[in-house]
Amino acid sequence: MPAGAPGAGSGSVEPGDTPPGESSVSAVQGHGEDAPARWTQWAWLGGIGLVVLVGALAFLGYGLGLLD
Structure with missing residues (x-):
C-alpha cells in the first residue's frame, strides 16, 4: 500500500x-427488487x-x- 494512502x-x-456507495453506481444493477404478489406464492x-x-x-x- 502506498505511504500516502488513506x-x-x-x-x-x-x-x-x-466515497459513499450511492455516488459510485450510476445505473440500476442487475434486476429490480420487486417481489411477486403474495397470492402468487400461495398459488404455486x-x-x-x-x-x-x-x-x-x-x-x-x-x-x-381400485385403479386396475
Whole structure:
C-alpha cells in the first residue's frame, strides 16, 4: 500500500476515506427488487400440493386395487 494512502498507517479506514456507495453506481444493477404478489406464492404452493395429493391418491388407489 502506498505511504500516502488513506488508512495506511493504522490498517483501518477512517470515516470519509471512501466515497459513499450511492455516488459510485450510476445505473440500476442487475434486476429490480420487486417481489411477486403474495397470492402468487400461495398459488404455486397450492398447485404443487395438488399435484402431490393427486399422485399420492393414485399411488394409493393402485396399491389397493381400485385403479386396475
